[in-house]
Amino acid sequence: MRVMSTAGASAEAAAPLDPAAALTVLPGVGPTTAARLAAAGLSTVADLVQWFPRRYRALRELEAPDESATGELVRLEASVHNVALAWLPGRRAMVTVTFATASGALFLTRFFNQPWLRKNYPIGQQRAVEGVLARKSSRWVLENARILPVGADPAGEVQLRYREIEGVSAARLQNWIATALRDLDIARLQSSLPALPTGLEAHDDPVEDLLAAMHRPADVAVHERARRHFAVREAVELFAQVERARRARERRAAQAFPVDVELAARVLARIPFDLTADQDRALRAIWQRLAGPAALGVLLQGDVGTGKTAVAVGAALAVLAHGGHVAFLAPTELLAEQHFATVSTWLADTDVRVELLTATTRRNVGELGEFAGPLLVFGTHALLTKDTLLPRLGLAIVDEQHRFGVGQRMALVNKGNNPHVLVMTATPIPRTYALTLFGDLDAHQLRERPPGRGAVRAVHVRTEQWARVEQSIRRAVRRGGRVFVVCPAVGEDGEKGGAVRVHRTLARAIRGAKIGLVHGRLETESRQAVVAAFRNGDLDVLVGTTVLEVGVDVPAATLIVVVAADRFGIATLHQLRGRVGRGSRRGLCVLCGPKTPRIAAVCATVDGFELAEADLAIRGSGELLGTAQSGFVELRALDPSADLELLLQVREAVRGDPR
Numbered sequence: 001m002r003v004m005s006t007a008g009a010s011a012e013a014a015a016p017l018d019p020a021a022a023l024t025v026l027p028g029v030g031p032t033t034a035a036r037l038a039a040a041g042l043s044t045v046a047d048l049v050q051w052f053p054r055r056y057r058a059l060r061e062l063e064a065p066d067e068s069a070t071g072e073l074v075r076l077e078a079s080v081h082n083v084a085l086a087w088l089p090g091r092r093a094m095v096t097v098t099f100a101t102a103s104g105a106l107f108l109t110r111f112f113n114q115p116w117l118r119k120n121y122p123i124g125q126q127r128a129v130e131g132v133l134a135r136k137s138s139r140w141v142l143e144n145a146r147i148l149p150v151g152a153d154p155a156g157e158v159q160l161r162y163r164e165i166e167g168v169s170a171a172r173l174q175n176w177i178a179t180a181l182r183d184l185d186i187a188r189l190q191s192s193l194p195a196l197p198t199g200l201e202a203h204d205d206p207v208e209d210l211l212a213a214m215h216r217p218a219d220v221a222v223h224e225r226a227r228r229h230f231a232v233r234e235a236v237e238l239f240a241q242v243e244r245a246r247r248a249r250e251r252r253a254a255q256a257f258p259v260d261v262e263l264a265a266r267v268l269a270r271i272p273f274d275l276t277a278d279q280d281r282a283l284r285a286i287w288q289r290l291a292g293p294a295a296l297g298v299l300l301q302g303d304v305g306t307g308k309t310a311v312a313v314g315a316a317l318a319v320l321a322h323g324g325h326v327a328f329l330a331p332t333e334l335l336a337e338q339h340f341a342t343v344s345t346w347l348a349d350t351d352v353r354v355e356l357l358t359a360t361t362r363r364n365v366g367e368l369g370e371f372a373g374p375l376l377v378f379g380t381h382a383l384l385t386k387d388t389l390l391p392r393l394g395l396a397i398v399d400e401q402h403r404f405g406v407g408q409r410m411a412l413v414n415k416g417n418n419p420h421v422l423v424m425t426a427t428p429i430p431r432t433y434a435l436t437l438f439g440d441l442d443a444h445q446l447r448e449r450p451p452g453r454g455a456v457r458a459v460h461v462r463t464e465q466w467a468r469v470e471q472s473i474r475r476a477v478r479r480g481g482r483v484f485v486v487c488p489a490v491g492e493d494g495e496k497g498g499a500v501r502v503h504r505t506l507a508r509a510i511r512g513a514k515i516g517l518v519h520g521r522l523e524t525e526s527r528q529a530v531v532a533a534f535r536n537g538d539l540d541v542l543v544g545t546t547v548l549e550v551g552v553d554v555p556a557a558t559l560i561v562v563v564a565a566d567r568f569g570i571a572t573l574h575q576l577r578g579r580v581g582r583g584s585r586r587g588l589c590v591l592c593g594p595k596t597p598r599i600a601a602v603c604a605t606v607d608g609f610e611l612a613e614a615d616l617a618i619r620g621s622g623e624l625l626g627t628a629q630s631g632f633v634e635l636r637a638l639d640p641s642a643d644l645e646l647l648l649q650v651r652e653a654v655r656g657d658p659r
C-alpha cells in the first residue's frame, strides 16, 4: 500500500476540478472503474473527497515482536534482512520481505501479485513497518503490512482505513482521493454545502482544512474535530429525513379505528392470559393513536420473551373489529407460520379470516386484498412483492424490524392506503440505533416479563466436554422438558457441527428420546410438521439451524444447546436463549465451543440492553456500518458507538429549525 502523496503536483495549471464532475475526469478512472465506484455510492468528485476513512485503532510501537501484542496493530523499526519471490499456483506472485529488529528478532511481511516489489527493498535498509502481529508456524508475521517510505515520519498516530470497494485497490483509491483533494475547486464545494442549523455553527470550519484532517490528519485531535464536523452534517441530513418521514406520516390522514370500553373488553378476552402492566400500557397507547386522526407509527421494543406478540394482536384486533385488513410481517417463514398457528387458535370461531402468505403459499394472493371482511394475513417479505396489493390495509405490523431495512418498512406502508404502522424489535438496540433507524417512530418499551418467566441464564461448555451436554439433554428429557439444539449450518454432507451430523450423533447417544431435525432446506409442510410435533410433545429434542432463532415459541422447552456458539453473534445467542424458559419451568442455555468474548458477554448478563452495548463495544462501530446503512442515510463519519450526545444535540437543533 502506498501512502498518499501530494507531491505528484507536476504543476499542471489545469482548471480546478468541479465537485460535481464525474469521476472519469481523474487520471486512471475509466468507465469500468467508474461503475465500480458508483456501485459503492461514489459518482462525483465531491463524493470521493467525502469518502471518509474510519479511524480504526491505535497503533502500538514495539522494539521487537512480542507475544502480548499478537493480533494488535503494531509498528516496528527494522532493517531489511532478506527478500524472496515465490510463485504460487495460478501464477500468483508472493514477495516475502524479512526484517530484523535491532535486537536481531526476525519477522516477515508478504505481498501478493506485485512481483516488482522485491526490487524496492535493498538488504540492510532501515524501514518502519506497520501491520497486525501474528505468529505463524513459529515465525512472526506482520499481516496486512505497510512498509513506510524511507524517511517517512512515522509519528502519525491516527490509523485510517478506507472501506473496501469491490475491484478497486486501496492504493488506487487513495491516489484518486489525493488528486481530487489537490485539484478540487474548494470554494465551489464549500458553497454547495448546506448551512448548519442554528446552534450547530460551532462545528463549522473551512472545508478545506476539514477534508485534509479527514484524509491525512496530523494527529488524533485534528481528525476527531473534523470527523465530528462531518458527523454533524450527516446527522443533520439524517434527522431532516427522519422529520420529513414523521411529518409525512402525521399528515397522512389514516382510517380511524376507535376502541371503546366494550371493544377493549372483547379484544382482551381474545388474548388467553392477563396482560402485564407494560403490555397493557403499550396496547392502550396504541389504541388511542389508532383512533386517529393521523397514521400511527410506533416502535415497540422489548427484550426476548416480554410478550410483544400479544400487544400486536391486541392492536390488530382493534382494526379487525372495524372490518379492516392487517398485515403481519415476520422475518422468517417459520416465525410467520408460528404466529399464524398461534393466532389462528386465538381467533377461532370469529369472523376474522386469518391467512398465511409466504414464498411457498403465494397462490392465493390475488383475491386476498379484495376480501370484504376482516382479514389478518401473516407473511414474510413475500408480502412485500409488487403484485401483493392490500388496498384495505389498516395496520401493518413488522416483527423483528431490525431484520428489515427502513426501505422495506416504507414499501409495506405503500401497499395500502396510509395504514398505521407498528414495528417491533426484540434485539435491544443501542439508543443511537433507535435514533438513526427508527427516529420517525414513537417508541414504547416492554421491560417487564410475563409472570413466572425469568430471564434465562447461559453457561459455557467447551467442545471437548460434549459428553456433559448429552448428560444435560438426557436429564432435561427425563424430567419431561423439551430441548432445542441449534447448529450453525445444515451440513448436508455430514460436516462436524452441522445439524445433520449432530442429529445423527444425538440419536445414537440419547436412546429413548424422540429427536427431530429442522432446517431451511426442508419443504414448508415437513418443517411445519416437525415444529408442530415438537410443540405438542411428539418430539423431545429438536435439532436445527438458526431457523429456530427468532420468535419460536414452545413453552415446554427448558433447555437450548447451541453448537459451535462461537460462530454466532451476541444478538443471535441472546435471541436463541429466549427460546426457552417460556413456560412455568426455568430455562437454561448451554453455549458450546471455545470461550470467546461474545460468549463470555452472553454468560455474564441476561439484560438485553447491556448486551447490545457490549456487542457494540466488541465489534466496534466499523462493522455495524452495514446495519446503519439500512437506515435513512449512509453513515460515513458518524460513529453509532460514540456519537449519542452529538445525535441528541443535532436532533434538537433540527427539530427547532424552521426549514
Ligand code: ADP
Pocket (backbone or CB within 6 Å): 273, 274, 275, 276, 279, 302, 303, 304, 305, 306, 307, 308, 309, 310, 426, 450, 451, 551, 553, 555, 578, 582
Ligand atoms: P416476544 O416479545 O419475544 O415476541 P412473545 O410474544 O413470543 O415474546 O411471548 C413470549 C411468551 O410469553 C409466549 O409464550 C406468550 O404466549 C407468553 N406471554 C406473553 N404475554 C404474557 C402474559 N401477559 N402472561 C402470560 N404469558 C404471556
Ligand code: MG
Pocket (backbone or CB within 6 Å): 308, 309, 399, 426, 551
Ligand atoms: Mg416475538
